Amino acid sequence: MQEIYIDVVFAANLLMDYLLLELVARFLxxxxxxxxxxxxxxxxxxxxxxxxxxxxxxTPVLTVVLHGFCALLMLRIGLKIQKEALLLKAFLMLYLTAFLCGGFWEAVSRERALTLRIFLLCVFVVYTGSSAFLFAADSIRAGRKNIYPVTLGCQGRVQSAYGLYDSGNLLTDPLNGKPVSIIEPELLYKLLTKEDAEILRSFHENPKELTNTEITALKPHYLSLTTVGNDPQMLLAVMLDDLCIHTPGNVIHIAEPVFALTSKSTALGREYRLLLNSRLLR
Structure with a gap:
């Protein structure tokens, strides 16, 4: 009969779970x-x-269900994921990362006994290796095309995307003097409930519908945008809770960023869904 030391199981799972949560947070x-x-x-x-x-x-089925429930609970608490689609994506990423890490550790343990020292060394190698890979990928993308990973926060919801650093974007909000970035409407709607997204879509037709809704916290208003060779146009602008721009060197945090919604999604490229104001990265 195999002996199992509960303290060893607890310590190993603690390190493993913490590593996996950090990696999934970096990936997403x-x-x-x-x-x-x-x-x-x-x-x-x-x-x-x-x-x-x-x-x-x-009870093999019950064991699998409990492990899955435990993983979902960890993602809810550790990463504060609210949306079901993102939670499912994180759940799959968690188990994929666990599978890859498990295969690496198994390969190492074949050569020698998997002692605590070897286990900690494997944790260090996997974590630093994954971080180095993400850093290199972001550096290549940012260096070649000025495209950066960004994280948007609004009313407790989080959405990740890519934004293009637009050196020609000098748009400023006359109400508060903040730099204005351009966002694809569908990306913004993902941060809202279906009801609030519909209200914002019809804002120009029924502005009174905003009374007593969460949309009022976005402070929707119109901005005048003039581009070379085109007539001036009015764009709907909103203020989110925060914006994080993940550059290769550090993470730039902007509180209460202002975004203007494009009239057409085709105005942006395939690789990015935002045009970042040039003042945000100075």
């Missing part, structure tokens, strides 16, 4: 903190220990 560009990831990892390790008490040979 989720805004989180080390404390939240650690708290979620502790919960996940505790859950794994409890699941060990269930005889898996008699």
């Amino acid at each position: 560009r989720c805004r989180t903190s080390h404390r939240r990831c650690l708290a979620a990892a502790i919960l996940g390790a505790f859950g794994s220990c409890l699941i060990l008490c269930i005889p898996s040979e008699n």
Whole structure:
């Protein structure tokens, strides 16, 4: 009969879960903190220990369901993911990353006993290797095309995308003096509920519908935009909660950024869904 030391199981799952949450957060560009990831990892390790008490040979389906529920709970707590689509994507990414890490550790353990020292070394190699890969990919993308990963936050919801640094975008909001970036409407609507998105779509027709809705927090208003060779046009502008621009060197955080909605999604490129104001990266 195999002996299982519960403290070893707890410590191994704690390190593994924390590593996986950090990697998934980096891959999906989720805004989180080390404390939240650690708290979620502790919960996940505790859950794994409890699941060990269930005889898996008699209830294999229940064991799988409990592991899946535990993973979803960790993602909710650690990464603060609210939207179901993003949660599913993070769930799949979590298990894919766990599969890749498990294969790497198994290959290493074949050559020698997987001691605590070797385990910690593997954790370090996987984490730093993945971080280096993401850093290199972002550096190449940003260096060649001035395209940066961005994270948008609005009313507790988070959305990731890519934005193009537009050196010719000098648009300023006359109401508050903030630099104005350009956003694809469909990307903004993903940060809102279906009802609020519909209200914002019909804002120019029924502005009174905004009364007592969450849309009022966006402070919707119109801006005049003039481009070379074109007549002036009025664009609907809104203010979000925050914007994070992930440059190769650091993360630039902008509180209460202003975005103007394009009239057509085709105005932006295939690789990016925002035009970042030139003043944001200075």
